[in-house]
Every structure is written in structure tokens, then in C-alpha cells.
Amino acid sequence: MNIFESNWAKTLSFFTVFVVALAAVFNYLENSDTDEIPRMDLNAMEENYRQKNRTCFILGASGETGKALLKEIVERNIFSKITLIGRRQLTFEDKAYENLVQNVVDFEKLDEYAEAFQGHDVGYCCLGTTKAKAGAEGFVRVDHDYVLKSAELAKAGGCSHFHLESSKGADKTSSFLYLKTKGQVEAEIEDLGFERFSVYRPAVLLVDREESRPAEWVAQKFLGAFSSVFPTMSIPITVVARAMVVNTLKDGEKRVEILENKAICNLGDKK
Ligand SMILES: NC(=O)c1ccc[n+]([C@@H]2O[C@H](COP(=O)([O-])OP(=O)(O)OC[C@H]3O[C@@H](n4cnc5c(N)ncnc54)[C@H](OP(=O)(O)O)[C@@H]3O)[C@@H](O)[C@H]2O)c1
Incomplete structure (x- = not known):
């Protein structure tokens, strides 16, 4: 040399x-x-929550996070009724899913489907698309307009706890369309005044996605391999789903809470 x-x-x-x-x-x-999450007795919390006889709806249950979230909710059996709101009817083989209610709506005419949003105590929103798939305008239409309108209808329909899957870096003042849109919709839903509003800001989602997204695949492979060096830059989708459910069980939290990636990991690691 x-x-x-x-x-x-x-x-x-x-x-x-x-x-x-x-x-x-x-x-x-x-x-x-990041505050350490106190040790929790999940079984007791689930039982306590079950007694309240609450109902929920999920937007985006056909998506990757939505599917994982639905699985958690069904397995834990914490709601007396689960309604899926989406643009198409879903089919499930598993008997555990047979009592689900499905409301198929046209997101372009959501006002005409206000009834679908009535009478749910808790709402989960895992809707979203990408600029690559829908174009810039289509992205804003789904990730902002559909999400906000759904939240408005849910609030009017009596929903008290709204959960929004947003994104790491969401910021309404950002010059990046993705982060700005996520930040704007967070702020506008906050203004609706839900009794409780929980925002989740996960980093890159680690999942074997059915749909092909090359850029996300490369990011996942890199961040997955270096997850011990960059633990705050990615998160398994199952951890996000579990965190949303565990957080639901924690009554008496702040009216508005933003869970960054690390806080989601802490909650979602609970068994
Ligand atoms: N990918 C990441 O690394 C990452 C990181 C942080 C945050 N996020 C955010 O997390 C959320 C969930 O992500 P994900 O990857 O789990 O989502 P996903 O798998 O892409 O699923 C998206 C859901 O939104 C629905 N949807 C999409 N376009 C629609 C339209 N035009 N009309 C009606 N419904 C529509 C889909 O329904 P169909 O099945 O009918 O298409 C599906 O249920 C998104 O808001 C995303 O921005 C993602």
C-alpha cells in the first residue's frame, strides 16, 4: 500500500x-x-377495559398497520363491537373475525356516509397512500382530506378517543409535502377537541409488504440490518399495532399525546 x-x-x-x-x-x-413506561399488568388492564363495553372502528384495516392492529384487537377481545370502515369489503378466513361489522364507503362523498361513523367510542386511523402511487394531489387527498373528514364525522358521531397513525418528523411548517401534510392533519384533528387524541409518529415501518415499494424496501433492509445502531429510525409494524392497543387501555392520559418512535417501541414491547 x-x-x-x-x-x-x-x-x-x-x-x-x-x-x-x-x-x-x-x-x-x-x-x-423519553419517560420510562411504568410496569403494567396488561391482563388486568384488558379485563378492566372489557368491562366498559366499548366499541371501535378502524380505517385502513386492509393496510399493513391496519391488519396488524385488527389482529391485536381481535385477539385481545377488548371491544364489544369492531367496525371496519374502508373503500372495499374484506374477506377473512379466520372464525375469530366473523363478528366484525364492515362499512364500505366512498371517501369522495364521506358526508353521505356519516352514519358509518356514528356510535363508536374509539377510532383508529391507519389510512395513507404515497406520492409515488397517487401523485402529490392524490396523496394530500387521502392523507389529509379523507383523514380529516373521517375524524370530523367520528367526532360528530360520538367518538371520544381518536388514534392517528402519523409519521416521524411530521411538521406542519416543513417544506416537504409528506411531513407537512402529516403535521397539518395532526394539528387540525387536535382542534376538533376529542376527549383524547393519540398521535403515533413511527419511523420507517419494518414489514414484508404485499405491495412493491422499492425505495421503502431498500430503507427497510438497511435500517433493519443496522437497527442496533439506528434504533429510532425504524420499527416493526407489529410493535406499532401493539402500542396503539396498549395505549388504548391506559385511561386517564393527557387529552392530546404525541408518541414518538421510542415511546411507541416502549409501549409496543409490552406483551
Ligand atoms: N411506510 C412507512 O415506513 C411509514 C412510516 C411512518 C408512517 N407511515 C404512515 O403510516 C400509515 C399506515 O401506513 P401503512 O404502510 O400501514 O399503510 P398501507 O399498507 O399503505 O395501507 C393504507 C391503507 O389506506 C387505504 N387507502 C389508500 N389509498 C386509499 C384511497 N384512495 N381511498 C381509500 N382508502 C385508501 C388502503 O386501502 P386499500 O387496501 O383499499 O388500498 C389501506 O387500508 C400511513 O399514513 C403512512 O403514511 C408509514
Whole structure:
């Protein structure tokens, strides 16, 4: 190896160590202000919640998070009635799903389907599309307009606890359309004044997606492989779903709460 190659190798090693150290510092800073979730007796909480005889609806139950969320909710049997609201009828083989109610709606004319949103205590929203799939306008239509209108109808229909799956980095002042749209819809739903509004801001979702999304696949592979160095940059979809359910069981929380990726991991790790 000549002097030039040796210096280049040293510079590269130094740079790699520097980047990993920086990631570790950012990770520490991001985690250090996260409250530790107290130990919980989940079985007792589930039983307590079951006694309340509450009902729920799920928007986006055909999507990856929605499917995982529905599975958690059905398995834990915490609601007396579960309604799926979506643009198409879903079929389930498992007998455990036979009591689900399904309301098929036209999201372009949601006002005509106000009845579908009536009488649910809890609402979960896992709706969403991508700019690649729907174009910029179509993305805003789904991730902002459909989500906000659904929340308005749910509030008018008596829903007291609304859960919104948003995204890490959501910020209504962002210059990125994705983050800005997510931040705007969070803020507008907050203004509706639900008794309780829970916002989840997961990082890159780790899931074997049915649909092909090459950019997401590359991000997942990279972040999945380095999840111990970058634990706040990705999250398994099952953990998000479990966190949404465990958080539902925790009555008496703040009126508006924003759960960042680390807080979702803490809650979703509970068995
Ligand atoms: N992917 C990530 O890494 C990531 C990270 C952070 C946050 N998020 C956010 O998390 C949320 C859930 O993500 P996901 O990956 O679980 O979602 P997903 O698998 O893409 O599912 C999206 C859901 O929205 C419905 N939907 C999409 N376009 C629609 C339309 N035009 N009209 C009616 N319904 C429509 C889909 O219904 P159909 O089945 O009928 O299409 C499906 O139920 C999204 O808001 C996403 O932005 C994602």
C-alpha cells in the first residue's frame, strides 16, 4: 500500500467511526428525554377495559398497520363491537373475525356516509397512500382530506378517543409535502377537541409488504440490518399495532399525546 492509499484508508476508517459515534450520540439524545413506561399488568388492564363495553372502528384495516392492529384487537377481545370502515369489503378466513361489522364507503362523498361513523367510542386511523402511487394531489387527498373528514364525522358521531397513525418528523411548517401534510392533519384533528387524541409518529415501518415499494424496501433492509445502531429510525409494524392497543387501555392520559418512535417501541414491547 502506498502513502496515498494508507492515508485514504485511515481517513475512511476515521469517517466511519465518526458517523457511528454521531449516530450513537443522536440516539442517546433522542432517547434521554423519553419517560420510562411504568410496569403494567396488561391482563388486568384488558379485563378492566372489557368491562366498559366499548366499541371501535378502524380505517385502513386492509393496510399493513391496519391488519396488524385488527389482529391485536381481535385477539385481545377488548371491544364489544369492531367496525371496519374502508373503500372495499374484506374477506377473512379466520372464525375469530366473523363478528366484525364492515362499512364500505366512498371517501369522495364521506358526508353521505356519516352514519358509518356514528356510535363508536374509539377510532383508529391507519389510512395513507404515497406520492409515488397517487401523485402529490392524490396523496394530500387521502392523507389529509379523507383523514380529516373521517375524524370530523367520528367526532360528530360520538367518538371520544381518536388514534392517528402519523409519521416521524411530521411538521406542519416543513417544506416537504409528506411531513407537512402529516403535521397539518395532526394539528387540525387536535382542534376538533376529542376527549383524547393519540398521535403515533413511527419511523420507517419494518414489514414484508404485499405491495412493491422499492425505495421503502431498500430503507427497510438497511435500517433493519443496522437497527442496533439506528434504533429510532425504524420499527416493526407489529410493535406499532401493539402500542396503539396498549395505549388504548391506559385511561386517564393527557387529552392530546404525541408518541414518538421510542415511546411507541416502549409501549409496543409490552406483551
Ligand atoms: N411506510 C412507512 O415506513 C411509514 C412510516 C411512518 C408512517 N407511515 C404512515 O403510516 C400509515 C399506515 O401506513 P401503512 O404502510 O400501514 O399503510 P398501507 O399498507 O399503505 O395501507 C393504507 C391503507 O389506506 C387505504 N387507502 C389508500 N389509498 C386509499 C384511497 N384512495 N381511498 C381509500 N382508502 C385508501 C388502503 O386501502 P386499500 O387496501 O383499499 O388500498 C389501506 O387500508 C400511513 O399514513 C403512512 O403514511 C408509514
